[in-house]
Amino acid sequence: GSNRRMVYRTAQGQPPFGGGTAKMYGSNKIPAFLSVEGSEDTGIEMLFFWNTKKELTGCVLNVACPSQVRESARYLSSDYWGKVRMEMKKRHGKKVFVLPWCGAAGDQSPHVQYRKGAEARMRKLRGDLAADEVIARRIVKAVDIALPAVKKDIRTEVPFDHHVETLKLPRRLVTRSEKEWAQAKVGSVLAKAADKRTSAEESHRRWNQHVLDRFNEQKTHPKFEMELHVLRLGDVAVATNPFELFLDFGMRMKTRCKAPQTFIVQLACSSGWYLPTLKAANGGGYSAIIQSNLVGPEGG
Numbered sequence: 001g002s003n004r005r006m007v008y009r010t011a012q013g014q015p016p017f018g019g020g021t022a023k024m025y026g027s028n029k030i031p032a033f034l035s036v037e038g039s040e041d042t043g044i045e046m047l048f049f050w051n052t053k054k055e056l057t058g059c060v061l062n063v064a065c066p067s068q069v070r071e072s073a074r075y076l077s078s079d080y081w082g083k084v085r086m087e088m089k090k091r092h093g094k095k096v097f098v099l100p101w102c103g104a105a106g107d108q109s110p111h112v113q114y115r116k117g118a119e120a121r122m123r124k125l126r127g128d129l130a131a132d133e134v135i136a137r138r139i140v141k142a143v144d145i146a147l148p149a150v151k152k153d154i155r156t157e158v159p160f161d162h163h164v165e166t167l168k169l170p171r172r173l174v175t176r177s178e179k180e181w182a183q184a185k186v187g188s189v190l191a192k193a194a195d196k197r198t199s200a201e202e203s204h205r206r207w208n209q210h211v212l213d214r215f216n217e218q219k220t221h222p223k224f225e226m227e228l229h230v231l232r233l234g235d236v237a238v239a240t241n242p243f244e245l246f247l248d249f250g251m252r253m254k255t256r257c258k259a260p261q262t263f264i265v266q267l268a269c270s271s272g273w274y275l276p277t278l279k280a281a282n283g284g285g286y287s288a289i290i291q292s293n294l295v296g297p298e299g300g
Contacts, residue, residue, distance in 0.1 A: 001040060001041070001042075001063070001064055001065030001066070001105060001108035001109060001110055002036075002040060002108065002109055002110075002111065002112055002113040002114075003036045003037060003038045003039065003040050003107055003108060003109075003113065003247070004024050004025055004107060004108065004109035004111070004113060005022050005023065005024050005026070005036070005037035005038065005107050005280060005283070005285065005287070005288075006022065006023055006025075006026035006027070006028050006033060006035075006036060006037065006113075007021060007022050007033075007034045007035050007036070007037045007283060008021050008022070008023070008026070008030075008032040008033055008034055009021070009032045009034055010032050012026060012032070012285075015181065015289075016185075016207075016208075016286070016289055016291055017285065017286045018284075018285065019284060020282075020283050020284020020285050020288075020289075021282075021283050021284065022037055022280060022283025022284055022285045022288065023285040023286075024107075024285055024286045024287050025109075025111075025113075026285070028113065028114055036113065037107065037279065037280060037283065038107050038246065038247055038248055038277065038279070038280070039247055039248065039251065040064075040108065040247070041064040041103065041108075041247060041250070041251065043064075044061060044062065044063050044139060044142050044143075045060075045061075045062035045063075045101075045103070045261060045262075045263050046059060046060065046061055046062070046142075046143065046146055046150075047059060047060040047062075047233070047236060047263070048147070048150050050154050054151070054154055055093075056092055056093070056096055056147070057095065057096065057097065058096060058097035058098065058099065059088075059096070059097075059098060059099070059143065060099045060100075060101060060263070061084070061098060061099070061100055061101070061139060061143070062100075062101040062102075062103050062263045062264070062265070063100075063101075063102070063103060063105075063139065064102075064103035064104055064105045064108055064247055064250060064264075065102070065103075065105055065108050065109070065110050065135075066102055066105050066108060066109070066110065066244075067079035067080055067081050067100070067102070067110070068109065068110055068111075069110045069111070069130075069131050069132040069135065070132065079110075079132055080110065080131075080132035080133075080135040080136050080139075081098070081100045081136075082132075083132050083133050083135075083136030083137075084098060084100070084136045084139050084140060085098045086136075087136055087137065087140040088140055088143070091140065091144065092143075092147075101263060101265045102265070102266055102267060103247075103250055103263070103264045103265070103266065104241075104245040104246065104247050104248075104249055104250025104251070104253075104264045104266055105244070105245070105247060105250075105266065106243065106244035106245050106246040106247070106266070106274050106275060106276065106287060107246045107247055107276070107277075107280065107287065108247055110131065110132075110135055111131070112131075155234055158233060158234030158235075159232060159233075159234060160231075160232060160233055160234075161231065161232040162229070162230075162231050162232075163229070163230045163231075164227070164228065164229055164230075165227075165228045165230075166225050166226070166227060166228070167225070167226050167228050168223040168224070168225055169223060169224045169225075169226060169295050169298075169299035170222065170223065170224075170295070170296070170298050170299055171214075171218060171221070171222055171223060171224045171294060171295060171296075171299075172281075172290060172293045172294065172295055172296030172299075173218050173222070173296075174211055174214050174215040174218060174290055175290075178211060178215075178290045179211065179212060179215040182208035182209075182211035182212055182215075182290075182291075183208075183212060185204065185205070185208045186205050186208050186209050186212065189201045189202070189204065189205040190205070207291050208291065210291070211290055211291055214294075224272065224294050224295050224299065226241065226242050226243075226269075226270070226272060227240075227242065227269040227270065228240060228241070229268065229269070232259070235259060235260045235261060236259060236260075236261050236262075236263065237257050237259035237261070237262045237263070238262075238263040238265060239253060239257075239262065239263070239264055239265070240265045240266075240268035240269060241264070241265070241266055241268065241272070241275075242266075242267060242268060242269050242270040242271055242272040243266055243267070243272040243273065243274065243275035243295065244266060244267065244273065244274045244275065244287070245264070245266045245275050245300070246274075246275060246276050246277045246280060246300070248277050249275065249277070249300040250264040250266075272294050272295060273292055273293055273294050273295075274287040274288065274292045274293055275293065275295050275296075275297075275299060275300050276288035276292075276293060276296070276297060276300075277297055277300065278297040280297075281293070281296060281297050
């Protein structure tokens, strides 16, 4: 995955998606561009399962990259994971099951953010490969590299534990100025007759109405309750969260965890929207503004 938030010297665009010094999918070809906002994690966490004959039956593949190559398409798609499954069955047998887990990837994208021309040229030279096919081949190639090694360490008895807890995280509170801005936007849409509103206007009305509802509720409901699952399976730790969690938080969990290998699973059990870092919240832009966040950086 690639970090999809660009940082600039000056504010870019207009609220709600613009108005700050950061922007999701912003241009990095303009003079005001400073840097990519955050990190990228190109690693793949893998967990393999075998039968009593030591034949591979399935695997968990955990990547910090959402399956959104075809995010703008208007049809159902398994995206690059569908291609991964097909390639795995081709190389390792039709009975091999692939369970994909998305890691902390709220600020990540499968779309290349720079070097776009070179990537497109290489795909063409390789036979007009689609972007999801390229990603799938990279993932399966990583599996092929790992398999000979992990076959030497198949374990039939491992410690297992499953802990479930409800965490109460501080909500990102709506400020009075944010409330007034949202109120003005809702009012401008409601001023139009219902049959004259576009679907985009109605969508933005609901988006901003939710900000108003939160402002009225936050004094009595200042906490967001999230269902946490933590598992131990041998040397592996697994931790879930309901957010589109920015990568830095996932990295902190992995580095602080005592397990040799840690799997982070986002968008599990519910949807808590985006959870941005402090740097992202200060920069603004979609995914790091009040309309995008139920929980702020403190909750991360």
